[in-house]
Amino acid sequence: MKKVLIVDDAAFMRLTIRSILEKNGFEIVGEAENGEKGVQKYKELKPDLVTMDITMPEMTGIEALKHIKEYDPNAKVVMFSAMGQELMVREAIINGAKSFIVKPFTEDHVMQVLNKILII
Amino acid sequence: MADLVEDIMEMEEDTQKGRFLTFSLGKESYGIEIKYVTEIIGIQAITEIPELPEYVKGIINLRGKIIPVMDVRLRFKKEPREYNDRTCVVVIDIKDISIGLIVDTVSEVLTIPENSIVEPPKMNKGFNNRYIKNIGKVGNDVKLLLDCEKLLTENELEDLSEAM
Amino acid sequence: MSVQYTNEPMLDMLIFETTQLIEQLEQSILNSEKSSCYTEDAINEIFRIMHTIKGSSAMMMFNNISTLAHSMEDLFYFLREEKPSNVDCSTLSDLLLEGVDFIKLEVEKLKNGDNADGDAAALIDRINKFLSVLRQGNNSTVSTKEIKVGQIDTKKQQYYISQSKVEASTYNNAYKAIIYFEDGCGMENIRAYSVIHNLKDFTDQIFYLPDDIIDNDECIEAIRNGGFKVYLKTDCSYEEMHKIFMQTIFLKNLELIQLENDDELKQFLEEKEFTDQEYFNKAPCQHAIYKEAKEYTDKELHSPPTQQSMISVSVSKLDKLMDLVGEMVIAEAMVIQNPDLKDLELDNFQKAARQLNKITDEMQDMVMSIRMVPLSATFHKMHRVVRDMCKKLGKEVELKIFGEETEVDKNIIEHISDPLMHLVRNAIDHGIEPHEDRLAKGKSQAGIITLEAKNAGSEVQVIVKDDGKGLSKEGILKKAKENGVLYKSQEDMTDREIFNLIFLPGFSTKDSITEFSGRGVGMDVVTKNIETIGGSVSVDSVPEKGTIIMLKIPLTLAIIDGMNIRVGKSRYTIPTISIKESFRPNEGDIITDPDGNEMIMVRGQCYPILRLHEIYRVKTGITNFVDGIIIMVEQDGKSTCIFADELLGQQQVVVKSLPEYIKNYKKIGGLAGCTLLGDGSISLILDVGGLINI
Numbered sequence: 021m022k023k024v025l026i027v028d029d030a031a032f033m034r035l036t037i038r039s040i041l042e043k044n045g046f047e048i049v050g051e052a053e054n055g056e057k058g059v060q061k062y063k064e065l066k067p068d069l070v071t072m073d074i075t076m077p078e079m080t081g082i083e084a085l086k087h088i089k090e091y092d093p094n095a096k097v098v099m100f101s102a103m104g105q106e107l108m109v110r111e112a113i114i115n116g117a118k119s120f121i122v123k124p125f126t127e128d129h130v131m132q133v134l135n136k137i138l139i140i
Numbered sequence: 141m142a143d144l145v146e147d148i149m150e151m152e153e154d155t156q157k158g159r160f161l162t163f164s165l166g167k168e169s170y171g172i173e174i175k176y177v178t179e180i181i182g183i184q185a186i187t188e189i190p191e192l193p194e195y196v197k198g199i200i201n202l203r204g205k206i207i208p209v210m211d212v213r214l215r216f217k218k219e220p221r222e223y224n225d226r227t228c229v230v231v232i233d234i235k236d237i238s239i240g241l242i243v244d245t246v247s248e249v250l251t252i253p254e255n256s257i258v259e260p261p262k263m264n265k266g267f268n269n270r271y272i273k274n275i276g277k278v279g280n281d282v283k284l285l286l287d288c289e290k291l292l293t294e295n296e297l298e299d300l301s302e303a304m
Numbered sequence: 305m306s307v308q309y310t311n312e313p314m315l316d317m318l319i320f321e322t323t324q325l326i327e328q329l330e331q332s333i334l335n336s337e338k339s340s341c342y343t344e345d346a347i348n349e350i351f352r353i354m355h356t357i358k359g360s361s362a363m364m365m366f367n368n369i370s371t372l373a374h375s376m377e378d379l380f381y382f383l384r385e386e387k388p389s390n391v392d393c394s395t396l397s398d399l400l401l402e403g404v405d406f407i408k409l410e411v412e413k414l415k416n417g418d419n420a421d422g423d424a425a426a427l428i429d430r431i432n433k434f435l436s437v438l439r440q441g442n443n444s445t446v447s448t449k450e451i452k453v454g455q456i457d458t459k460k461q462q463y464y465i466s467q468s469k470v471e472a473s474t475y476n477n478a479y480k481a482i483i484y485f486e487d488g489c490g491m492e493n494i495r496a497y498s499v500i501h502n503l504k505d506f507t508d509q510i511f512y513l514p515d516d517i518i519d520n521d522e523c524i525e526a527i528r529n530g531g532f533k534v535y536l537k538t539d540c541s542y543e544e545m546h547k548i549f550m551q552t553i554f555l556k557n558l559e560l561i562q563l564e565n566d567d568e569l570k571q572f573l574e575e576k577e578f579t580d581q582e583y584f585n586k587a588p589c590q591h592a593i594y595k596e597a598k599e600y601t602d603k604e605l606h607s608p609p610t611q612q613s614m615i616s617v618s619v620s621k622l623d624k625l626m627d628l629v630g631e632m633v634i635a636e637a638m639v640i641q642n643p644d645l646k647d648l649e650l651d652n653f654q655k656a657a658r659q660l661n662k663i664t665d666e667m668q669d670m671v672m673s674i675r676m677v678p679l680s681a682t683f684h685k686m687h688r689v690v691r692d693m694c695k696k697l698g699k700e701v702e703l704k705i706f707g708e709e710t711e712v713d714k715n716i717i718e719h720i721s722d723p724l725m726h727l728v729r730n731a732i733d734h735g736i737e738p739h740e741d742r743l744a745k746g747k748s749q750a751g752i753i754t755l756e757a758k759n760a761g762s763e764v765q766v767i768v769k770d771d772g773k774g775l776s777k778e779g780i781l782k783k784a785k786e787n788g789v790l791y792k793s794q795e796d797m798t799d800r801e802i803f804n805l806i807f808l809p810g811f812s813t814k815d816s817i818t819e820f821s822g823r824g825v826g827m828d829v830v831t832k833n834i835e836t837i838g839g840s841v842s843v844d845s846v847p848e849k850g851t852i853i854m855l856k857i858p859l860t861l862a863i864i865d866g867m868n869i870r871v872g873k874s875r876y877t878i879p880t881i882s883i884k885e886s887f888r889p890n891e892g893d894i895i896t897d898p899d900g901n902e903m904i905m906v907r908g909q910c911y912p913i914l915r916l917h918e919i920y921r922v923k924t925g926i927t928n929f930v931d932g933i934i935i936m937v938e939q940d941g942k943s944t945c946i947f948a949d950e951l952l953g954q955q956q957v958v959v960k961s962l963p964e965y966i967k968n969y970k971k972i973g974g975l976a977g978c979t980l981l982g983d984g985s986i987s988l989i990l991d992v993g994g995l996i997n998i
Contacts, residue, residue: 029352032317032360039314075355102359104377106494113498119553120498122490124362129489133553140551187986188874189962190920191972199963199978201986204631206978208963237964292965 021047022138025065027058027084028073028100033123037071037100040127046134055079059087062095069134070097072117074108082111089116096137100125159251160276162283163230163243165213170243171250171276171283176232180246183227200240202231209240215291216271234288241291252276252283260284315414318360320616322369322411325353327681330404334687337397342383350400351380357407369410372424375431376403382435390441399431401688475509475537478563479545482531489554492527493517499534499552506548507538531557535568619714622675629664629671630863630958636664637955637982668863668956672713676859679757679766680708682721686728686755693732700739700750701732710757712764716857719837720766723830727768727853728753730827735772735851745848747771759859763839763881766855775845777802787811803843807831838879838976840940840993864959866979868952868987869935871916872924875987876948877957877979878935882992884943886935886951894929904934904945911936913945914995919974924949939993946995955982959989973997 024046028034034051041048049065052058055072056079062070070088074081081099088095099112099120109120118137121129160171161180181202186209188198195214199206209229214220221244229240256277273287332349336342342350358373383391406427410420483499485492496517503510513533514523538545542562549558640657683705690703712720736742736751743749754769780802784790789808805811809828831841839857858864866877867886895903895910902913913934917924926932926949935946957979961967976991 030321030356030360032314032321033356033363035317036314036363075352077352101491102355102362103490106491109491109494110497113494113501120491120494123359124365125490126488129486129554132486136551136553185985187978187988188920188922189966189972189975189988192966192969196966196969199966199986201980201984204627204634204980206960206963206980206986208965239963239965 021045022069023047023049023065023067024134025050025052025058025061025067025070027052027055027061027070027076027081029053029076030073033073033100037130040130041134043127044131055081055084055087058084059091062088063091066092068096069138070095071121072097072099072112074099074101074105074112080108082108082115085112085117086115098133098137158253159249160283160285161230161249162247163228163245164247165216165218165244169247169281169283170212171252171285172230172232172241172288173285174249176234176288177230178233178238179231181229181231181240182225183223183229183242197242200229202238202240205238207231207238207240209242210291211242212291213242213244232288234292237292239292250276250278250283252278252285257285315364316618318364319411319415322357322360322407325357326404326407326411327685329353330401330688331684333397333400333404334691337393337691340393342391342393342396344384347380347383351377351384354380366410366414366420368422368424369407369420372403372406372428372431375428375435376400379431379435382438386438388438388441391438395434399427399434401692402427403431475507476539477541477545478535478537478565479542480559480561480563480568481534481536481545481549482559483534483549483552483555484531484557485527486554486556487528492524492532495552495554496527496532499532499549502548502551503534503536506540506545507536509537511535531559535563622671622714626671626675627958629668630960631980633664633668633863633956633958634980634982634984636660638984641982672863675714676711677714677717678709678711679717679764682717682724683708683755683757685721686724689725689728690732690753693729697732698738699732699736701736702750702752703728704752704754705756706754707757708755710759710764712857712859716837716859719833720839720855720857723833723841723855724755724766724768726827726830728755731768731770731772731851731853735770735774737773741773760856763856763858766857768853768855769850771850774847774849775803775806775843775851776847780805784808784811800842800844803845806843807841835991835993838991842940863956864989865954866957866989867935867954868957868981869916869933869946869948870950870952871920871948872922874920874922875952875981875985876916877987877989878937878946879976879989879992880954882937882939884936884938886933888932889929889934891930904929906936906945911943911945913947915947917947917949937992937995939996942996944996946990957981957987957989 022045024041026034026037026041026048028037028051031053034053038048038051046069049067050061052061054076058070058072058081059079072081072085076084079087085097085099088097093116095116097112097117099109099117100123101109101112101120102123109117112120118140119133121133159174161174161177162169162171164170184200184202186198186200189196189208192198195211197209197211199208211220223242226245228243228246230243230246231238231240257274258277260272260275271287271290272284273290274285276283276285329350332346332353336346354373354377358370358377361367361369361373382388403424406422406424410422413420413422483496485495489495494517496512500510500512500517512535514526517523517527517532540548542560546558546560549555549560552558640661645653686705687703690701693699694701731753732751736753737745737747739749742751752771754767756765756767756769758765758767777799781790781794784805787810789805789810794802806827807830809832811828834841834855834857837857839855841853841855843851843853845851865880867880867883869876869878889904893905894913895905897903902915903910904913913929915927916922917927929947932947932949933951935948935951936943937946959977960979961977962972962975966972974991974995976989976994978986978988981987
């Protein structure tokens with residue numbers, strides 16, 4: 021089972037993402053509610069995949085992405101963003117995010133992105 | 141997933157449809173839709189509560205849950221009768237309200253097909269007529285099918301009229 | 305569709321989290337308003353909250369909430385980025401609070417299982433207008449435009465590959481690819497960008513159309529309709545290129561063609577030149593593209609309280625747990641006091657029973673402590689009440705809060721919020737004077753309302769104090785007489801008794817009702833609410849110094865120490881806390897007045913006697929006072945004597961409310977609920993306050 025770390029400051033989003041992933045046979049090894057904890061958990065748990073929100077307190081998703089990539093250049097990070105965050109998403113792509121998902125998302129979208137990233 | 145639950149619900153409703161628990165009060169035989177009935181128990185020690193209408197006998201302890209009991213005889217303004225070992229409490233659950241109905245005795249569970257159920261004749265007098273939703277015919281017998289919701293809610297109306 | 309997420313736990317979580325965020329938001333707004341400016345931290349916080357609410361509510365398709373949140377997010381994005389100096393703080397707060405109220409109401413609807421069907425269009429419109437006024441006043445349109453054009457230029461340089469390079473190409477293969485993305489995947493332009501980004505590892509000669517994929521919203525449409533066209537030169541084989549393109553996420557369709565020569569590429573570049581020209585003639589697309597351009601790195605600590613070591617549990621589960629523990633306590637009593645064990649020598653059993661008892665006691669305490677919640681949230685809600693009232697009435701009031709950390713049972717919190725709000729409104733409306741009056745009296749211009757909570761034994765005292773004009777005894781008496789609630793002659797009444805008249809039902813009349821404190825109900829509603837949770841209300845007042853209202857509320861509703869008594873076959877439980885003493889009366893101490901009222905003399909004081917068997921019409925053989933027992937009870941300084949057959953003993957009882965059906969029928973005087981005794985029988989819990997007033 022693929023191990024996933026969910027980083028999002030909204031508990032609702034974490035729950036939503038978790039339920040989609042669990043339904044589709046992923047194992048959620050951890051959750052973090054800000055970038056800083058996300059980085060820390062990444063090092064601790066070494067997940068196969070990270071879902072990363074962009075707007076978070078303490079440390080934004082972009083910063084967290086940079087830290088994770090620095091630690092593990094092969095890390096697979098998918099950004100979760102909202103409309104209007106185009107530039108931040110672009111920055112995430114430059115910094116090595118594998119892809120991104122725009123909120124509000126559907127289960128189908130999430131699974132397409134994640135499955136594809138895992139086979140690349 | 142929600143669909144599935146709904147399906148099951150529907151199925152349950154289907155199997156319950158047209159099924160009635162019948163009980164008797166004196167000569168008459170009554171029926172309650174089985175979907176409302178949660179269990180049938182013997183008569184229990186009843187704790188009386190003051191200031192309630194006569195037909196609300198009080199409360200009983202149903203395995204830690206406290207529920208009110210109503211004497212259906214008194215509800216229909218019939219003569220009271222001593223409780224005995226045939227007296228039963230039919231516990232029904234309507235809109236999250238549980239209540240026990242005290243009846244003379246419980247008879248059986250019957251399936252009454254839709255075409256054997258007719259509306260009660262319109263009668264102005266006969267106070268208990270308004271709690272009878274339908275009349276079911278089973279062979280030569282007649283079962284008075286109760287409107288449980290009215291049984292529980294009508295007293296509020298009475299209160300209002302009494303207060304006026 | 306997102307409908308698939310509308311299952312219960314998601315909705316619960318959305319409601320829970322949004323409620324928390326909204327409270328946090330409201331607090332932040334009120335604080336900002338107080339200091340009459342929105343600090344950078346506050347702006348960041350509000351922006352983030354709106355962003356989260358927008359995202360979550362959009363997931364659940366609550367579009368009215370998400371669009372409103374979006375408009376507020378836009379507004380705060382502007383505030384954060386442009387730091388305009390011309391912000392009308394007061395209007396901003398009003399708009400925000402209106403938004404807060406709207407979302408609160410919608411969430412409330414969701415909580416009740418209704419549809420969130422409110423329409424925020426008018427409010428959104430006003431927020432947008434407010435924003436556009438800010439924009440004009442700040443001259444920002446011009447400056448951002450300049451910045452944008454500048455940025456576009458630099459980007460051109462960054463990604464635009466000069467034609468000369470094509471001439472100097474050393475790559476062997478040329479390809480043309482048209483990429484179509486899945487419908488609804490969102491941000492097609494950025495997806496296109498990431499395709500280009502990935503290709504950079506294989507070539508430095510890439511050209512694409514549309515080429516302004518980052519800067520122009522409109523290109524999203526173009527990509528959706530016509531696909532994203534890429535020309536590139538590389539050494540990679542067709543298969544390799546195909547594989548690379550196929551990795552594109554949300555790829556719906558790919559057309560990949562190997563080009564024989566550079567003709568088409570050249571033609572494409574000319575075309576591109578042309579569209580570039582056209583592009584610069586067009587006004588740059590204004591819209592929200594530069595959002596989030598800067599990432600922010602604020603380090604404030606107002607993040608939602610989601611600590612790892614905490615879990616949130618639904619209250620209904622806690623209620624169930626409480627019930628179970630209650631039943632266990634009863635079951636324990638049934639075992640230990642089992643009649644079968646009577647007269648048996650059971651040393652080991654007793655020892656084990658004591659151990660069991662210790663554990664159940666601890667469990668009870670633990671379950672109770674889980675349910676305890678500090679009053680702070682309830683208290684802080686009052687800031688908003690004060691603010692709104694002051695604004696409408698043109699008064700100035702400072703709210704002081706003490707002891708907000710005091711904890712009470714979750715169920716109780718829910719019951720005191722409304723009464724508290726009512727009391728605070730009343731204090732501002734009727735208590736605190738307009739500031740000119742206050743200055744004339746030598747008081748501070750701003751009135752002071754103090755909210756205080758403290759523990760006192762097994763109850764909590766909540767005090768609402770104002771430094772206003774105080775209650776007028778004459779006014780109260782006059783009104784009490786007019787409304788026929790004066791129960792004894794005014795000469796016999798103490799000041800306290802007179803003040804307490806205001807809590808009687810029927811005291812408040814229409815002409816004393818204002819928009820806020822009235823709402824068609826009087827202080828009796830406060831009393832009623834507090835009494836339903838077994839508490840009491842009292843008032844004291846000094847003219848020109850102010851009024852103090854004290855709510856005494858039990859720590860918990862769930863378990864009380866009670867004395868079980870018997871009347872005939874019925875059992876009753878009296879809360880031990882209200883029992884002063886119990887005794888067998890002497891015949892000689894009983895007095896009957898000409899009206900047949902029975903009283904008893906105790907140490908020179910005369911107390912009325914309540915025959916429980918009479919008021920509750922219970923059959924009993926014991927009707928002579930000397931055969932039974934008298935229990936003297938007291939609440940709020942009033943005492944009465946209850947006459948019963950006998951005392952059965954003291955024990956902790958789990959309070960259960962009477963069944964809904966009976967409660968719906970009527971509120972029965974003097975009964976607070978019921979409980980199960982060790983033998984499985986039911987005992988009715990007496991409400992002493994209610995009995996005294998019978």
